[in-house]
Every structure is written in structure tokens, then in C-alpha cells.
């Protein structure tokens with residue numbers, strides 16, 4: 001188990017290193033002089049030269065990359081002259097609402113998905129199965145930004161049940177915060193539920209066909225214990241992996257959902273930064289996003305190994 | 316051997332004759348179709364997809380108005396007999412814009428996926444067939460690319476390249492390379508061990524002919540399935556970019572931008588957001604159902 | 620057969636297993652009838668695809684329905700197992716009738732400890748305090764020949780070899796001391812040396828505990844060493860039934876004769892015979908006697924009339940039109 005975890009950590013570090021190279025190259029590909037962009041409209045030649053040297057842009061690309069990597073590793077993302085704030089602060093402030101939305105959607109989605117997947121598998125080819133799988137496919141096929149608008153139209157504009165937009169930190173006012181989270185979390189959570197419910201169903205069907213399920217029935221295990229103990233314990237292991245794999249999709253969905261509900265998260269930060277050509281912020285936001293995806297995948301892989309005795313006990 | 320039941324498929328630059336020859340090809344397609352047609356969802360998905368294709372191809376004939384002309388009706392008109400889907404804030408006919416929007420959606424979706432397919436399959440073939448350091452390097456880069464959420468990678472690329480349909484296609488396409496490379500490589504690794512590949516090698520056939528004539532045809536089915544399933548993802552991604560204002564610039568009729576514009580009028584004129592979204596959702600649902608059907612009938616590993 | 624009627628613990632009557640297909644129902648098991656007596660080891664032998672697995676699984680309703688459909692009667696202690704509701708049947712499975720399978724490695728749930736899986740079988744059926752049952756786990760594992768049983772009980776299935784896993788399965792099977800153990804090709808997946816050990820274990824346990832065994836195998840050699848009585852199955856039907864000695868001394872059905880000719884002889888002298896052709900698939904069953912296309916003695920009427928099981932001597936019957944003529 002330890003060996004497995006260590007090797008996965010090693011792989012993750014490798015992936016992150018390549019991510020850093022890709023990101024560095026992407027940022028160098030941006031047309032225009034970054035110094036000019038950073039300085040805005042009014043500046044002196046002296047300020048230009050100073051910033052250029054300060055950013056290390058007068059040195060070779062390799063050195064630039066190493067310096068850049070060094071800064072990032074120390075968590076120094078620099079100062080945004082366009083937003084007049086520390087980039088790290090900006091990104092951190094935007095990260096919290098996004099994370100909050102993603103977690104709420106993850107929980108809501110899983111709560112919906114697992115029972116519906118089980119019901120669909122248990123009553124395969126029945127109206128229940130077709131019904132829940134039909135809803136699932138619509139759920140993840142509906143673009144989240146459009147679904148959000150529909151929800152606002154129905155539940156805010158017409159019924160007035162939930163607020164249409166905004167964000168309040170949970171520690172500032174918990175009730176208000178949850179209240180405002182309902183529609184965004186439903187938007188994103190139903191997308192996630194659709195994806196996961198299908199996986200739960202097919203994974204469970206696959207496991208129910210295996211020999212050890214038949215052997216457990218032959219032992220006298222009842223139908224309920226068969227499904228909920230014997231089959232589900234195995235069927236949910238791949239589901240955990242899928243949840244991890246879909247974390248990126250969830251984060252991407254959050255970017256769009258935030259825009260609809262005017263939540264001041266990573267998505268809005270990034271898009272705004274692109275329009276103001278504040279590339280330091282764009283770069284930091286993307287880096288943090290990718291870092292989250294990679295770390296979640298690492299976590300999922302390790303928990304997968306933990307859930308799976310074949311890896312936990314021997315490797 | 317995994318075959319496509321006799322389907323002959325174009326691959327990058329090479330025509331690959333699959334084993335089933337003349338009479339077999341038609342019969343193979345017929346057999347495949349009978350299995351495919353058993354799933355109502357798959358047939359429905361195909362029908363919806365074809366309807367959207369017809370809409371896109373014949374947009375010039377089907378659209379009642381020019382999609383860009385302003386003031387063909389009053390601004391923010393509700394759906395009526397004259398304007399079935401109402402008008403937008405510039406008084407443009409929404410139905411015409413939606414019909415033309417299908418063009419952009421399909422072009423971006425299909426071309427971006429083809430781009431990703433060609434690049435990803437090539438990388439996957441090379442990595443899987445040659446193995447070693449090449450494999451390790453390619454696949455680690457793919458892992459890194461895979462870590463970028465598609466929409467975020469596309470946002471970054473749009474920031475670099477600027478707006479416009481071509482750039483949207485490139486941005487979305489790059490985001491889908493990794494999944495194709497992974498699927499291809501995995502299957503190549505399995506096929507590579509088959510005795511007929513070894514036989515071909517012993518017969519002195521070069522690596523490239525082996526890859527294209529013997530390996531590729533045997534890994535095509537899952538690639539095609541991936542392709543079909545990814546087109547819907549590409550269309551959603553394009554719509555998302557456009558919704559964020561990072562897609563093709565106005566006044567191009569794009570579903571995502573229309574939905575974004577309608578947000579501002581959600582109280583007075585909800586049709587502006589809702590109706591283009593229906594078109595988008597139907598396209599995506601149709602493609603997903605069709606892709607599921609393809610997967611169930613073409614990809615023997617995933618068949619259930 | 621009246622004299623030992625009281626000893627019969629299980630009686631299968633006219634068991635049919637069908638699958639629906641585009642061209643009508645396929646009968647994979649076609650009217651199988653037999654009985655098992657207390658403590659007896661009965662062999663069910665036939666080529667692969669004959670319907671042995673379906674027959675044994677249908678007795679406990681382990682065949683997935685749909686697509687399958689089971690009919691007939693399986694009489695056990697005065698009740699028809701095929702008519703019981705699911706909970707009542709679950710009370711019999713594992714307690715009164717246990718079953719072990721061909722692939723021991725896949726028969727144990729990979730996420731649970733082996734000892735827990737054995738414990739579960741006992742907890743389901745035995746009303747004893749958990750503690751005493753837990754103690755029995757090591758005892759039973761030891762009894763089926765697993766070294767350092769108490770430690771091994773805490774291991775997971777993937778840490779067991781095929782032979783060890785089958786010992787565990789046998790342990791689970793006998794843990795509640797059933798009246799009947801159905802063993803479906805219990806050694807087919809194992810190495811030859813391991814096969815012999817597992818069979819010896821099965822035989823000694825059955826004798827000690829007085830458990831009857833329905834031993835399913837495609838290998839007449841195994842059957843001859845293990846069983847008291849033999850049922851020969853072909854294309855979903857029982858074609859011959861007799862005690863082991865009779866089967867080998869005077870086989871009545873040409874198919875059984877063919878099977879015996881295929882056996883390697885002790886002295887290694889005689890060459891192996893083969894039965895020409897292959898067993899027909901369910902979709903292409905011939906008319907009349909299903910064996911007639913391969914039968915060296917076939918007559919024209921064999922293609923028209925389907926033979927029923929009829930007496931071919933004392934406690935001996937066969938389904939062949941040529942028997943007794």
C-alpha cells in the first residue's frame with residue numbers, strides 16, 4: 001500500500017511538472033509584450049526597464065522558466081498591476097466559492113446518483129430503469145449554464161422560492177449561504193448525478209453477474225444483503241474512480257454555473273482576467289484548477305487502492 | 316479479431332480495407348443496423364442528430380429570415396406566427412438564428428473532434444506500437460493534458476489565440492486529444508501481441524504498413540465510439556465558451572451567445588435563452604444516445 | 620426402487636430450463652428426473668454444454684430468470700423448492716443444500732476476508748452465539764486442510780491459490796452440515812495433483828458428516844473414483860442411470876459406451892477412442908434421439924422417435940430405443 005501510494009505520488013509530481021511546462025509555454029505564446037500589458041497605459045521608460053528586469057524577461061527562456069517555477073513552488077504568484085492586488089489573494093478568494101459549489105454539487109449528485117443507479121440496475125429494463133436512465137442522460141446533456149437559467153426563470157422569477165444570484169460565505173451567514181447555494185448546486189449536482197448514476201447502474205449489473213454473487217446466493221444470502229453488502233461493496237469501487245475522473249468536468253461546469261449565478265469564483269475571475277488581459281491571474285487560476293484536479297485524482301487513486309484489498313494488502 | 320462488421324473506414328491518409336469484402340460489407344452493415352435498431356434510444360438519437368444535420372445543411376432554405384438582419388421584427392417579440400421563436404433585442408428572427416446556429420455547432424463539434432481524433436490516434440498508435448521512452452513521454456504529456464478541465468484549457472487557449480470560429484475549433488480540439496490517445500494506446504498494446512502482427516513483422520513488412528494496415532483497423536471500433544461520444548462534448552464546450560463571450564464574435568449566430576444574451580431579458584423575454592438551449596440540449600442528447608448505441612453495438616468490450 | 624424410498628432426500632422431477640430466443644424457446648435442460656439418497660455420492664457426467672451446470676443451479680433456482688425459465692419439481696423434505704418464495708429458499712440454500720462451483724478463485728467475494736465469508740454462512744443459518752461461531756471458523760478451515768487456519772482466516776481471497784480457495788468453498792459448503800452438497804466441476808480448474816487432494820477431502824468429509832453429494836463432472840474417471848451412482852447427461856437429458864459398477868461393466872447407452880472408450884486405461888495400453896462428431900447446439904437439436912447423428916448403432920427410427928428412460932436392468936435405466944430389444 002505504501003509503495004503504491006509513493007509511486008502514485010511520484011507520478012503526480014511528474015504530471016504536475018509537465019503541466020507547469022505546458023502552462024509556461026502557453027503563457028509565452030500570448031501575443032504582445034507582457035510588460036506593456038502589466039504596466040497599463042501610463043509608465044516611464046525606467047519603470048518599463050525595471051519591471052522587465054524584475055520579471056527576468058531579459059534572461060534566457062530556461063532561466064525564466066526556472067525562476068518562474070521557483071516562484072510558483074514558493075507560492076509567489078506576484079502582484080497584479082491591473083487588479084492592484086496580490087494574485088495569490090485574488091485566486092484564493094475566488095477559489096473558496098468555487099470549491100464550495102463543487103463540494104455541494106458532489107454531495108448532492110452522489111446522493112441522487114447512487115440510489116437511482118441501484119434502482120435502475122435492480123429493475124433492469126423496467127419503466128424505472130428507462131425512466132431514471134432517461135433522466136440521467138438529459139441531466140448530463142443539459143448544458144449547465146442553460147439549466148441554471150431555466151432554474152432561475154422557474155424558481156426565482158416565477159415562483160420566487162430561491163435567490164437568483166450572489167454568494168455569501170458560509171461562515172458569514174450560514175443560512176443565507178445555503179439558501180443561495182441551492183440553485184447552483186442543483187444545476188451542477190444534477191449534471192454530476194446523471195454521469196454517476198449510469199456508472200453505478202452498469203457497474204452494479206456487471207458485479208451482479210459475477211460468480212461470487214451466485215456463490216453468495218448459494219450460501220443463503222438474501223436478496224437485500226446480496227445487493228447492498230456483497231455487490232455494492234464491489235460495484236462502488238470503480239464508481240469512486242469515476243467520481244475522481246469527473247472532478248475536472250465538475251470544476252469546468254462550476255466555471256459556467258458561477259457565471260450564471262454571479263458567484264465570484266474562479267470562472268468569473270478567469271474570464272474577467274482574460275478580458276482585462278491580466279495574464280498573471282489567468283495563469284495562477286488555471287494552475288490552481290489543474291492542481292486541484294491532479295490532487296483529487298491522486299486522492300481517489302489512493303482511496304481506490306485502499307478500498308481494493310488486492311492492492312491494499314499486497315502492493 | 317475485432318472488426319467493424321465489414322465497415323470500411325477512412326483513416327488518416329490511408330484507406331483500410333477491412334476483411335469483409337464486397338458482399339460482406341453490405342451484409343455487415345445490415346447486421347450491425349439490426350442490432351443498433353433494437354435500441355429505441357439509439358435510433359431516436361440518430362434521428363435527432365440527422366434532423367440537426369439537415370437543419371445545418373439547408374439553413375439557407377429553412378430559415379425564414381436572414382439571421383443577421385436587425386429589425387425584421389420588433390425587439391424582444393414573444394414567439395408568434397411571424398416569428399416562431401420570437402425576436403431578440405435587436406429585432407432579429409430567433410428561429411433563423413437558431414437554424415444557422417446549428418451550422419456553427421456542428422462544424423465546431425465535428426471538426427474539433429476530427430482534429431483531436433487524428434492527433435490523438437496518431438500519438439496513441441506511436442506510443443503503443445513503439446513503446447519505451449517514446450511511449451512514456453507521449454503518455455505523460457497526455458496525462459498532463461488530461462488534467463486540464465476541457466473548458467479551462469479552451470479558455471486559456473482562446474485567451475492566447477483570440478476569438479473566432481477557427482480558434483474555437485483548435486481550442487476545443489486540443490482538449491480532446493488525450494482521451495483518443497489513451498483509448499488508442501490501450502488497444503494497440505493488446506493488438507500488438509496478436510500472432511498476425513508478429514507474422515507480419517517476420518514477413519519483413521515495415522512498421523508503418525503494419526501500423527496502418529494491421530493495427531489500426533483492429534482498434535478502430537472503440538475510436539469511432541469515442542469520436543461519436545466526444546462530438547457532443549465538443550458542442551457543449553463550444554457553447555460554454557460562447558456563453559462566456561469567448562467564442563465566435565458577434566453577430567455570428569451561436570447558441571451559446573444567444574443563451575448568454577437572453578440572460579439579461581430573462582424576465583421580459585425568457586424565450587431568448589430558453590429556445591436556443593432546447594436546440595442545444597436536443598443535439599447533445601441525440602448525439603449521446605447515438606454514441607451509446609454505437610458503443611453497445613461496435614465496441615465488444617463494452618457490450619452488455 | 621421402493622425399498623429405499625424413505626432414504627430419498629431430494630427428488631428432481633421433469634426439470635426443464637429454457638431460454639427464450641428469436642427462434643422460439645431453447646431447452647437447455649429437457650425433462651431431467653433423478654433422486655439423491657441420504658449420504659450418497661451421485662455423479663452427473665456429460666460433455667461440456669450438456670446442461671449439467673444449469674441442472675444443478677436450477678435445483679436451487681440460481682439460474683437468472685429471465686432470460687431463463689425453470690419448470691418441473693425439486694422435492695426436498697416434502698416441499699417443492701421451485702415453488703418456494705425467495706426468503707424460504709434462502710433458508711434452505713447453504714443450510715440444507717450447499718453448492719460449490721467450478722471456479723473457486725472467482726467464487727469468493729474479493730473485498731471480504733475469507734474467514735468472514737465463512738462466518739457469514741454460519742450466521743445466516745445457525746442460531747449460536749457469534750463468539751462460538753467465530754471460533755468454529757478456524758476449526759472448519761483447519762478441517763478442510765488449510766495450514767495455520769486461524770491466521771489465514773484474516774486473509775483476502777486473492778491471497779489464496781485455486782486449490783486453497785476451493786477448500787475454503789468446501790468449508791463454507793459443509794459449515795452448516797447440509798444434507799446435500801452440489802459440487803459443480805469442483806476440480807476442473809485445478810492442477811492434477813491438487814485435484815486428487817481436493818477430491819479426497821470431499822469424499823472423506825462427505826463420509827464423516829453423512830452429507831450426500833451431487834458431483835458434477837465431464838470426467839468419467841473422477842466419477843468412477845468418487846461416486847456410488849452415475850447419471851449420464853447428453854444434450855439436456857439424462858440418457859443413462861446406474862450404479863458405478865454397472866455403468867462400467869455393462870453400459871446400456873451407446874453414448875456412455877463411447878465415454879468409457881475415451882477413458883485412458885490403467886495399463887496405458889489401449890488407445891483412446893473418440894466419439895465422432897460434436898454434441899449438437901441447442902439451436903440445432905436433431906429430431907428423435909439427440910445422439911443419433913453420432914451414434915454408431917443408429918437405426919432409421921432413431922431419427923423419428925425420442926427415446927424415454929426405460930429399465931435396462933436392476934436399478935439401471937437408459938434412454939435408447941435399442942435397449943431391451
Ligand SMILES: Nc1ncnc2c1ncn2[C@@H]1O[C@H](COP(=O)(O)OP(=O)(O)O)[C@@H](O)[C@H]1O
Nearest residue numbers: 638647666667668669670671672673674686901
Ligand atoms: N443464459 C443462457 N442463455 C442461453 N443459453 C444458455 C444460457 N446459459 C447456458 N446456456 C446454454 O445451455 C447449455 C448448457 O449449459 P451448461 O449447463 O453450462 O452445460 P455444462 O455445465 O454441462 O457444460 C449450453 O449449450 C449453453 O450454451
Ligand SMILES: [Mg+2]
Nearest residue numbers: 671672673804
Ligand atoms: Mg458446467
